[in-house]
Amino acid sequence: MISKKMTQALNQQLNNELYSAYLYLSMSSFTNHIGLKGAANWFMVQYQEEMAHAMKFYDYLNSQGEHAQLTAIAAPPVEFGTLLSMFEQTLKHEQFITKCINDLMELAVKEKDHATRIFLQWFVTEQIEEEGNDNDIITRLKLVGDSPQGLLMVDAEMAARVFTPPAATAA
Ligand code: OFO
Numbered sequence: 001m002i003s004k005k006m007t008q009a010l011n012q013q014l015n016n017e018l019y020s021a022y023l024y025l026s027m028s029s030f031t032n033h034i035g036l037k038g039a040a041n042w043f044m045v046q047y048q049e050e051m052a053h054a055m056k057f058y059d060y061l062n063s064q065g066e067h068a069q070l071t072a073i074a075a076p077p078v079e080f081g082t083l084l085s086m087f088e089q090t091l092k093h094e095q096f097i098t099k100c101i102n103d104l105m106e107l108a109v110k111e112k113d114h115a116t117r118i119f120l121q122w123f124v125t126e127q128i129e130e131e132g133n134d135n136d137i138i139t140r141l142k143l144v145g146d147s148p149q150g151l152l153m154v155d156a157e158m159a160a161r162v163f164t165p166p167a168a169t170a171a
Helices: 004-033 037-063 083-110 114-144 148-158
Strands: none
Touching (some): 037 083, 037 114, 037 148, 083 148, 114 148
């Protein structure tokens, strides 16, 4: 059993994850349009990951006898500038998501809601990876600078990313 406050907070995060998915799908479309097919693949995989994150919240709420509720998702931007700028925007968004997860964790600890705390642990670890990936790519893109060959090389590396469905979360 989880509290009303916790239910509302988890539901908000379900919708935050859906917005993340929407944002990265838009980034995938944009990079595809400007000819960066590898980056388009990277963002498409990120979209799939975010949908999986959203479904973890959906399943957890329903497993607790609650009702996962879907709200309106804001429209993401349609233009994003350079690939470096896109990854800076991605990192900023992931830092916001990390803060949301930390706030949820704080509430779970405050309410002595250990089931939710264990459920959220997976996301705490996941956010370290998300921010780490973005930081690595930002570093590489800064090294490449204005070199079109370098950009195409990073893009080719991004083509290799594949979606691996996350393991089920303990709940
Ligand atoms: Fe769901 O981690 Fe990104 O947003």
